[in-house]
Amino acid sequence: MKLKGLFSTAIAMATGLIVLVGYFIGAPVLVNLRITILNWVIILAAVAVFIGLFNLLAVHADKIRNKKKGGFFSLMLVLFMLITLLLGLWLRPDHPAMSLIFNAVQLPVETSLMAMLVVTLTYASIRLLHRRYNLFSVIFLATALLILLGSAPLPFIGSVPILSDMIRPFIAQVLAAAGARGILIGVALGALTTGLRVLFGAERPYGGSNPPSGGK
Amino acid sequence: MNWIGLAGSGFVILSAILMASLAFLRRKSTPVFREIPAFDRLQKAIGLAVEEGSRLHISLGRAGLTTPQCAAELAGLEMLRRVAELTSASDRPPVATSGDGAVAILSQVALQASDQAVLSTGYDVTAARLTGLTPFSYAAGTLPVMHDEEVSANLLMGNFDIEVALLTAAADRSSPAGREGSVSLAASDNLPAQAIIYASAQDPLIGEELFAAGAYIKARPFHSASLIVQDILRWLVVIAILAGAILKLAGLL
Numbered sequence: 319m320k321l322k323g324l325f326s327t328a329i330a331m332a333t334g335l336i337v338l339v340g341y342f343i344g345a346p347v348l349v350n351l352r353i354t355i356l357n358w359v360i361i362l363a364a365v366a367v368f369i370g371l372f373n374l375l376a377v378h379a380d381k382i383r384n385k386k387k388g389g390f391f392s393l394m395l396v397l398f399m400l401i402t403l404l405l406g407l408w409l410r411p412d413h414p415a416m417s418l419i420f421n422a423v424q425l426p427v428e429t430s431l432m433a434m435l436v437v438t439l440t441y442a443s444i445r446l447l448h449r450r451y452n453l454f455s456v457i458f459l460a461t462a463l464l465i466l467l468g469s470a471p472l473p474f475i476g477s478v479p480i481l482s483d484m485i486r487p488f489i490a491q492v493l494a495a496a497g498a499r500g501i502l503i504g505v506a507l508g509a510l511t512t513g514l515r516v517l518f519g520a521e522r523p524y525g526g527s528n529p530p531s532g533g534k
Numbered sequence: 535m536n537w538i539g540l541a542g543s544g545f546v547i548l549s550a551i552l553m554a555s556l557a558f559l560r561r562k563s564t565p566v567f568r569e570i571p572a573f574d575r576l577q578k579a580i581g582l583a584v585e586e587g588s589r590l591h592i593s594l595g596r597a598g599l600t601t602p603q604c605a606a607e608l609a610g611l612e613m614l615r616r617v618a619e620l621t622s623a624s625d626r627p628p629v630a631t632s633g634d635g636a637v638a639i640l641s642q643v644a645l646q647a648s649d650q651a652v653l654s655t656g657y658d659v660t661a662a663r664l665t666g667l668t669p670f671s672y673a674a675g676t677l678p679v680m681h682d683e684e685v686s687a688n689l690l691m692g693n694f695d696i697e698v699a700l701l702t703a704a705a706d707r708s709s710p711a712g713r714e715g716s717v718s719l720a721a722s723d724n725l726p727a728q729a730i731i732y733a734s735a736q737d738p739l740i741g742e743e744l745f746a747a748g749a750y751i752k753a754r755p756f757h758s759a760s761l762i763v764q765d766i767l768r769w770l771v772v773i774a775i776l777a778g779a780i781l782k783l784a785g786l787l
Binding site: 338342343344356359360362363365366367368369370371373374376377380386387388391424427428431432434435438439441442443445446449458498500501502503504505507508509510511512513514515516517518520521523524525 | 539542543545546549550553554557598599600605606608609611612615634635636638639640642643644646647659660662663664665667668669670671673674675678682696697699700702703723725728730732733734736740741742744745746748754756757760761763764767768771
């Protein structure tokens with residue numbers, strides 16, 4: 319087990335370093351190696367999706383077998399998943415019937431869920447002050463209202479003077495854009511250090527025991 | 535190599551050297567972090583979940599490991615592993631949901647590793663689940679987990695987009711604010727999702743706090759070193775931006 323962990327750590331570190339170095343140094347050997355590794359990763363990711371579908375099937379089959387809450391919906395899910403899979407294999411994905419399934423079932427369901435977001439977000443905004451009553455929450459809500467008022471023209475009046483042509487662009491293009499850039503730089507630095515921890519083998523999401531803890 | 539490649543590789547090498555040196559120098563010292571109340575509440579929620587026999591739900595988002603957003607998924611997986619280790623004595627292991635096949639497999643690995651660490655044989659293969667491959671099918675598949683599986687705390691850690699609003703609303707109902715041991719912690723690397731999380735989650739984490747989460751739960755030398763490296767790099771970026779602006783104003787750039 320320990321050997322397996324060491325082996326997977328060595329492979330992860332080596333492939334990670336090859337891809338990273340191949341990205342910065344344009345030597346043909348490294349670039350070719352990087353492209354080959356990335357192609358393998360794409361194939362493995364596709365296989366992982368297929369394994370994930372078996373996992374989905376196993377979870378819902380367990381719900382049906384043990385008569386858990388929502389078992390009927392699980393049965394429907396398994397049934398229609400298998401029907402869609404068989405139809406896709408038989409007719410091929412580019413067949414009009416497959417497009418119909420996507421456009422008549424999947425798309426409206428996802429659009430309805432997206433429409434629900436309006437209600438969810440409005441309710442969340444109303445509850446924000448109840449949840450966290452502080453200066454930042456007040457500023458957050460005031461900014462959201464100013465942007466909404468500045469974006470939507472009022473009936474009979476049209477766009478609100480000053481708010482639409484001065485305040486809204488200033489908030490959206492100067493304050494919000496600058497804040498967003500600062501947050502994105504922080505996220506990028508966090509992503510960089512997370513990647514380095516994986517390269518050093520300090521984080522092993524692929525298995526094997528992690529190095530010992532520090533003081534905390 | 536062009537100058538951008540040179541600067542990029544220099545930045546990565548500098549970060550790697552700093553992280554390795556700091557991890558070595560600070561390997562025996564107790565790390566000290568700035569206080570984030572959400573993590574204190576999470577520590578209590580983990581302890582209470584073990585006592586009560588309730589479950590923790592970790593939602594890992596829906597980005598794939600081959601996308602630029604995979605760092606958020608790795609941070610979520612690390613959090614899952616820590617939480618699974620801390621709750622390994624519980625009768626009910628945490629449940630992990632994700633929207634990508636490879637992440638679902640890795641979450642299985644994380645849960646299995648923590649189970650093997652306590653030599654338990656009761657690993658539940660349905661504890662790590664792929665709930666949907668598109669944003670809203672992922673959200674729709676995750677909602678029943680929050681409602682039906684006696685979840686006392688929800689941790690949404692990974693790459694989410696606007697669909698996170700549905701998840702935070704559901705998390706609010708399954709682990710309401712004010713109830714003892716109830717936590718609804720959310721973080722994403724996506725900006726619109728962060729705005730939604732700030733408005734709708736009980737315990738929002740903004741920006742790079744997502745990547746610091748693992749260290750707050752159970753710190754290892756490399757984690758505390760990486761947080762210091764992030765701070766050093768942030769100062770370097772600030773200096774570079776200020777220097778660039780001054781040089782531009784002076785007409786030298």
